[in-house]
Amino acid sequence: MNKPVIVSEEALVAPVLVPDLDAPAAAKAAATAGPAYVVLVGISLSHFLNDTMQSLIASVYPILKENYALDFAQIGMITLAFQFTASLLQPVVGHFTDKKAQPFSLAIGMGFTFFGLLLLSVAQQYPVILIAAALVGLGSAVFHPESARIARLASGGRYGFAQSVFQLGGSFGTSMGPLLAALIVVPFGQPSIAWFSSIAFLAIVILWRIGLWYRPQITTKKTPPPSHPDAPSSRRVKVALVVLVALLFSKQLYVSSLSSFYIFYLIERFQVSTQEAQLYLFLFLAANAAGAYFGGSLGDRFGRKYVLWFSILGALPFTLALPYAGLFGSAVLTVLIGLILSSATSSIIVFAQELVPHRFGMISGVFFGFAFGIGGVGAAVLGRVADHTGLEFVYHVCAYLPAIGLLAVFLPRMPKTAR
Numbered sequence: 001m002n003k004p005v006i007v008s009e010e011a012l013v014a015p016v017l018v019p020d021l022d023a024p025a026a027a028k029a030a031a032t033a034g035p036a037y038v039v040l041v042g043i044s045l046s047h048f049l050n051d052t053m054q055s056l057i058a059s060v061y062p063i064l065k066e067n068y069a070l071d072f073a074q075i076g077m078i079t080l081a082f083q084f085t086a087s088l089l090q091p092v093v094g095h096f097t098d099k100k101a102q103p104f105s106l107a108i109g110m111g112f113t114f115f116g117l118l119l120l121s122v123a124q125q126y127p128v129i130l131i132a133a134a135l136v137g138l139g140s141a142v143f144h145p146e147s148a149r150i151a152r153l154a155s156g157g158r159y160g161f162a163q164s165v166f167q168l169g170g171s172f173g174t175s176m177g178p179l180l181a182a183l184i185v186v187p188f189g190q191p192s193i194a195w196f197s198s199i200a201f202l203a204i205v206i207l208w209r210i211g212l213w214y215r216p217q218i219t220t221k222k223t224p225p226p227s228h229p230d231a232p233s234s235r236r237v238k239v240a241l242v243v244l245v246a247l248l249f250s251k252q253l254y255v256s257s258l259s260s261f262y263i264f265y266l267i268e269r270f271q272v273s274t275q276e277a278q279l280y281l282f283l284f285l286a287a288n289a290a291g292a293y294f295g296g297s298l299g300d301r302f303g304r305k306y307v308l309w310f311s312i313l314g315a316l317p318f319t320l321a322l323p324y325a326g327l328f329g330s331a332v333l334t335v336l337i338g339l340i341l342s343s344a345t346s347s348i349i350v351f352a353q354e355l356v357p358h359r360f361g362m363i364s365g366v367f368f369g370f371a372f373g374i375g376g377v378g379a380a381v382l383g384r385v386a387d388h389t390g391l392e393f394v395y396h397v398c399a400y401l402p403a404i405g406l407l408a409v410f411l412p413r414m415p416k417t418a419r
Contacts, residue, residue, distance in 0.1 A: 055177025
């Protein structure tokens with residue numbers, strides 16, 4: 001499937017010779033060699049830096065809302081502007097890189113995030129804020145599909161583990177946004193967002209070096225892997241992809257409801273300060289990071305279908321209890337919800353990749369893009385609902401989203417070589 005390579009630190013800057021093996025031999029050799037930890041750590045660190053910068057957008061919503069007298073619908077539109085570009089372009093980028101891989105596209109894409117942050121730090125008008133958010137989304141669209149492919153290439157056959165390491169960086173980066181906003185942006189104001197452009201520059205350097213490792217591995221034409229005799233039929237593959245999309249919808253919409261409006265919910269219901277509310281949001285997002293890491297490894301060991309059953313449906317009792325909990329109870333429940341729900345992320349992505357093994361870039365782009373799209377559209381819709389009915393009603397309705405996890409019963413049993 002992917003070409004084997006023995007990775008050392010020198011391999012990031014030195015040419016690598018890739019033998020032209022067929023897919024079964026390549027997969028066996030890669031599994032024997034084990035994961036390329038240097039590359040996995042590098043791509044996970046880049047994901048951490050990328051999502052740290054992205055999470056700043058949602059974290060500064062209270063500042064933008066106060067400075068420019070925005071309502072919840074306008075806040076939701078900022079999320080939509082960011083995630084609209086990311087969701088639409090990710091499948092396009094993935095489809096293009098499936099045909100012609102671009103080893104340095106990740107570094108170039110990070111440049112859009114760099115300029116988006118600088119623009120957001122000086123934006124004084126609502127349309128400029130939307131453009132800045134869209135630029136950050138464009139950087140995400142370029143980053144995610146190809147970086148997911150690199151994580152799989154460096155997995156050594158441990159696909160769930162590699163995807164978990166990759167997701168861990170992103171989830172932990174997302175959790176850092178509210179914390180950094182509370183410590184830096186709230187005290188120093190909107191212009192301090194420009195300081196985070198230095199993070200984008202560091203990510204560009206790391207991704208350029210990873211591109212040097214990646215480039216030699218795409219010089220030979222890869223042979224598509226043969227179909228496993230126990231693989232599901234094309235009809236079952238289509239049904240399974242629809243089910244995975246529905247599971248991702250339920251997970252992402254609920255996560256979006258918390259990441260976009262949980263701060264306002266805590267301020268409105270419990271009269272906490274903005275900084276305190278951002279710290280509570282950090283707890284939820286940190287739990288997301290931990291759950292994302294363990295979910296992939298559990299999927300490798302027990303099967304991704306069982307992890308998906310537990311991850312989506314298992315959060316239902318806690319989401320139903322959240323609207324009735326006090327401040328401390330809300331903190332505990334959101335941590336449990338984050339741990340359980342986020343453990344599904346790696347299993348959903350790897351399951352989809354195994355269903356469509358010849359289109360890793362496109363399928364990664366579709367699912368990452370759909371996740372961003374649901375988050376954006378969901379934030380806009382939920383913001384509109386919150387303006388008319390209040391945030392408590394929003395969380396009463398969203399509490400039932402994990403029940404969609406029952407659809408996991410329609411997922412096929414995958415061959416043991418692709419679990």
